[in-house]
Amino acid sequence: MDPSRPASPQPAVPPAAGPHAGAPRPLLVSAAPGPLQGEVRVPGDKSISHRALMFAALAEGVTRVEGLLEGEDVLRTADAMRALGARVEGLENGSWRVEGRGIGRLQEPADVLDMGNSGTAARLLAGILATHGFTSVMTGDGSLRGRPMRRVTEPLAATGARFASRAGGRLPLCIEGTGEARPVSYRLPVASAQVKSAILLAGLNARGETRVEEPVPTRDHTENMLRHFGAALFVETDAAGGRVIRLQGRPTLSARDVSVPADPSSAAFPLVAALLVPGSEILLRGVGLNPSRTGLFTTLREMGGFLELRDERVEGGEPVGDLLVRAGALRGVDVPAARAPSMIDEYPVLAVACAAAAGTSRLRGLEELRVKESDRLASTVALLERNGAQVRVDGNDMIVEGAGALRGGGTVETRMDHRLAMSAVVLGLAAREPVRVDDTAFIETSFPGFVPLMDSLGADLGREG
Ligand SMILES: O=C(O)C1=C[C@@H](OP(=O)(O)O)[C@@H](O)[C@H](O)C1
Numbered sequence: 300m301d302p303s304r305p306a307s308p309q310p311a312v313p314p315a316a317g318p319h320a321g322a323p324r325p326l327l328v329s330a331a332p333g334p335l336q337g338e339v340r341v342p343g344d345k346s347i348s349h350r351a352l353m354f355a356a357l358a359e360g361v362t363r364v365e366g367l368l369e370g371e372d373v374l375r376t377a378d379a380m381r382a383l384g385a386r387v388e389g390l391e392n393g394s395w396r397v398e399g400r401g402i403g404r405l406q407e408p409a410d411v412l413d414m415g416n417s418g419t420a421a422r423l424l425a426g427i428l429a430t431h432g433f434t435s436v437m438t439g440d441g442s443l444r445g446r447p448m449r450r451v452t453e454p455l456a457a458t459g460a461r462f463a464s465r466a467g468g469r470l471p472l473c474i475e476g477t478g479e480a481r482p483v484s485y486r487l488p489v490a491s492a493q494v495k496s497a498i499l500l501a502g503l504n505a506r507g508e509t510r511v512e513e514p515v516p517t518r519d520h521t522e523n524m525l526r527h528f529g530a531a532l533f534v535e536t537d538a539a540g541g542r543v544i545r546l547q548g549r550p551t552l553s554a555r556d557v558s559v560p561a562d563p564s565s566a567a568f569p570l571v572a573a574l575l576v577p578g579s580e581i582l583l584r585g586v587g588l589n590p591s592r593t594g595l596f597t598t599l600r601e602m603g604g605f606l607e608l609r610d611e612r613v614e615g616g617e618p619v620g621d622l623l624v625r626a627g628a629l630r631g632v633d634v635p636a637a638r639a640p641s642m643i644d645e646y647p648v649l650a651v652a653c654a655a656a657a658g659t660s661r662l663r664g665l666e667e668l669r670v671k672e673s674d675r676l677a678s679t680v681a682l683l684e685r686n687g688a689q690v691r692v693d694g695n696d697m698i699v700e701g702a703g704a705l706r707g708g709g710t711v712e713t714r715m716d717h718r719l720a721m722s723a724v725v726l727g728l729a730a731r732e733p734v735r736v737d738d739t740a741f742i743e744t745s746f747p748g749f750v751p752l753m754d755s756l757g758a759d760l761g762r763e764g
């Protein structure tokens with residue numbers, strides 16, 4: 300349903316000003332000097348962090364958020380909520396204080412809202428802005444300006460909001476919001492938590508019931524957090540696993556404290572590195588285990604990976620646990636398409652694990668990878684091919700011929716894509732020959748402190764500059 304992306308993910312116009320407008324940060328990654336060992340906690344969950352700031356800004360009262368991801372993507376959301384009149388302050392150690400304004404009471408921003416590299420920030424915010432009675436303009440960096448926005452503007456237009464964008468529905472986007480919004484009823488044509496969330500956020504300031512039907516379940520952090528802040532939200536699940544979500548419009552959201560678990564999508568990188576670097580054993584603490592996010596863990600176990608959950612508990616309404624990972628031989632795997640939403644951001648690093656495994660892997664139903672920070676189907680194929688692995692695309696499936704070992708030796712183009720950059724680092728740590736990564740700067744969008752964290756486990760990155 301989205302207009303096709305340009306063949307090249309290169310920006311049509313220069314990147315917006317921001318940390319990534321600077322010089323690229325290349326890295327040469329050699330095989331880890333020894334086993335990876337130690338205990339770490341990866342940064343806070345990106346999806347939950349964006350939502351915590353947005354809901355807190357729409358709530359009445361003061362919300363404290365603990366463990367917020369202080370990555371570039373989430374800081375863009377913090378800036379946007381400030382520009383809309385909420386008081387958002389970073390305290391110390393990942394603790395944040397947000398003084399909300401209440402639903403429908405955000406103020407017109409004085410300038411263009413720059414959402415940087417973040418699809419989640421842009422799409423969820425579009426939902427909020429659609430049902431506020433002022434006009435705003437949103438842009439992003441060269442990657443985000445290439446990503447489809449019609450998937451949210453089309454359903455949101457049913458509220459009465461109006462949108463004007465660049466050709467193909469791309470940013471910059473002008474949003475003429477309405478304070479008298481009609482509620483939307485929509486069946487998602489694509490499995491996207493961002494689209495679902497944009498509609499629900501718009502529904503907060505619409506009179507009556509907003510209804511979203513998702514044939515394939517996607518991450519449910521928006522639903523959980525809406526309930527946590529006091530909205531009346533009802534979810535029905537059908538026999539095939541599809542869901543219908545109904546939200547009563549114009550609730551009063553009340554400030555509530557939020558505790559953000561460690562991001563399972565970030566944990567994926569040290570996790571796969573530890574499986575692949577011989578002799579490794581690491582413990583990943585406090586990892587989010589919401590079942591809508593754990594597809595990678597299931598898949599790696601099916602490949603024979605040693606992943607042991609310890610001390611499973613509930614923190615801030617989300618299941619979390621410590622994950623013990625031990626290196627060992629992996630075998631190829633067939634990943635069903637229905638699992639894709641629960642591990643959508645983990646395919647590049649899973650593909651690295653598949654290339655190192657023995658036997659063929661088939662990763663099915665990956666059409667959504669084409670519209671991420673880069674065309675991740677193409678960029679993951681290039682990552683593997685440049686480093687001596689055999690891989691091909693068949694329709695929307697990726698087929699990786701695992702050789703039982705990684706050669707390396709390639710230069711990886713990361714294409715403004717943090718997950719590609721981190722997957723390339725993991726590949727380099729487990730390969731025979733060093734891997735050159737053209738730019739690691741974008742890692743800051745989701746995983747600040749990635750290089751020092753990997754070094755604390757013994758990766759010894761950047762030895763050769
Ligand atoms: O809702 C969210 O927080 C996210 C949803 C996913 O995107 P889609 O909704 O496009 O699948 C995911 O790729 C992204 O990193 C975060």
Ligand SMILES: C=C(OP(=O)(O)O)C(=O)O
Nearest residue numbers: 416417418419420644671
């Ligand atoms: C796809 C991703 O994020 P977003 O859509 O928020 O840019 C990601 O983090 O892998």
